[in-house]
Amino acid sequence: MKAHLTRRYLFSASHRLHSEEMSAEENQSTYGKCNNPFGHGHNYILGVTVSGPVDERTGMVCNLVDLDGFIGREVLARYDHENLNTLKEFAQTVPTTENLCTTIYEIVKRGFRHAHLERVRLEETMMNSFEYAGETETIQIT
Amino acid sequence: MVYLTRKAEFSASHYYHNPDFTPEENRRVFGKCNNPNGHGHNYTLEVTVKGEVDPRSGFVVDLKQLKEIMHREVLDAMDHRFLNKEVPDFLHRIPTTENIAIAAWQRLATKLDKAQLHRVRVYETPDLFVDFYGEA
Numbered sequence: 001m002k003a004h005l006t007r008r009y010l011f012s013a014s015h016r017l018h019s020e021e022m023s024a025e026e027n028q029s030t031y032g033k034c035n036n037p038f039g040h041g042h043n044y045i046l047g048v049t050v051s052g053p054v055d056e057r058t059g060m061v062c063n064l065v066d067l068d069g070f071i072g073r074e075v076l077a078r079y080d081h082e083n084l085n086t087l088k089e090f091a092q093t094v095p096t097t098e099n100l101c102t103t104i105y106e107i108v109k110r111g112f113r114h115a116h117l118e119r120v121r122l123e124e125t126m127m128n129s130f131e132y133a134g135e136t137e138t139i140q141i142t
Numbered sequence: 143m144v145y146l147t148r149k150a151e152f153s154a155s156h157y158y159h160n161p162d163f164t165p166e167e168n169r170r171v172f173g174k175c176n177n178p179n180g181h182g183h184n185y186t187l188e189v190t191v192k193g194e195v196d197p198r199s200g201f202v203v204d205l206k207q208l209k210e211i212m213h214r215e216v217l218d219a220m221d222h223r224f225l226n227k228e229v230p231d232f233l234h235r236i237p238t239t240e241n242i243a244i245a246a247w248q249r250l251a252t253k254l255d256k257a258q259l260h261r262v263r264v265y266e267t268p269d270l271f272v273d274f275y276g277e278a
Contacts (some may be wrong), residue, residue, distance in 0.1 A: 001244055001274070001277060001278060002275075002277040002278070003240045003243060003244065003272050003273065003274045003277075004272065004273040004274075004275075005239075005240065005270075005271075005272050005273075006270070006271050006272070006273070007269060007270055008268065008269040008270070009269075049273075054238075054240045054241065054244065057160055057162065057163075058158075058160065058171055058172075058236065058238070059158070059235060059236030059237070059238035059240055059241045060238055060240060061240055061272070063171065064270070065173065
């Protein structure tokens with residue numbers, strides 16, 4: 001029988017929202033406080049949902065050791081306690097939580113082989129969160 | 143169609159063990175969860191039902207009734223129990239969060255009359271939950 005499993009992870013990072021394609025005024029009016037040149041940080045909450053048949057021998061969709069190991073190595077080690085603007089994936093792309101959410105989705109989709117990736121959810125604060133489930137669905141902001 | 147979710151909490155102990163595995167295999171696959179003396183969690187059960195809103199009552203389902211069914215079918219059986227030893231659903235199934243969600247679904251699905259069961263979500267901790275939609 002098919003089940004969905006969601007695991008939650010925490011990491012902290014800083015960023016600055018600034019687009020080279022906009023004027024200083026436009027950046028300020030678009031990004032407001034988030035355009036502060038020195039950056040600011042968040043405690044992000046990452047939710048990774050995978051699905052698959054429950055293995056009759058283990059009772060599991062996938063072993064959490066494998067999921068935790070992958071997310072630890074490929075996502076948390078990369079983003080926790082980093083300045084997102086200094087990373088190569090955000091050299092040309094503004095590190096909004098939308099873009100971070102889709103980037104993490106692509107990392108997991110490409111590399112995690114133990115279950116099917118359904119969705120990545122990223123909470124920037126308690127008041128806003130973003131979800132990405134691949135190209136066929138649009139980002140939901142709640 | 144309107145979806146309604148009711149939440150309940152229960153506490154139980156369990157351990158993960160497959161009698162077909164060698165002791166080494168059990169330890170390797172299940173890690174700390176293989177301790178035969180068991181360990182426990184505060185589980186949260188979320189039951190989502192769907193249906194049309196009854197024009198006379200304004201309800202999808204009578205919440206009091208849903209609460210009673212959840213307690214009778216799931217909590218009375220699992221709350222403050224050692225799942226492996228005291229709940230028949232887990233005599234031949236490892237009581238992982240996946241299988242607890244499936245067992246709760248199987249216990250509830252036939253007991254609801256007006257509304258239809260949409261999803262069972264079981265939180266083992268705030269950082270881990272499983273959704274079951276009754277899919278084969």
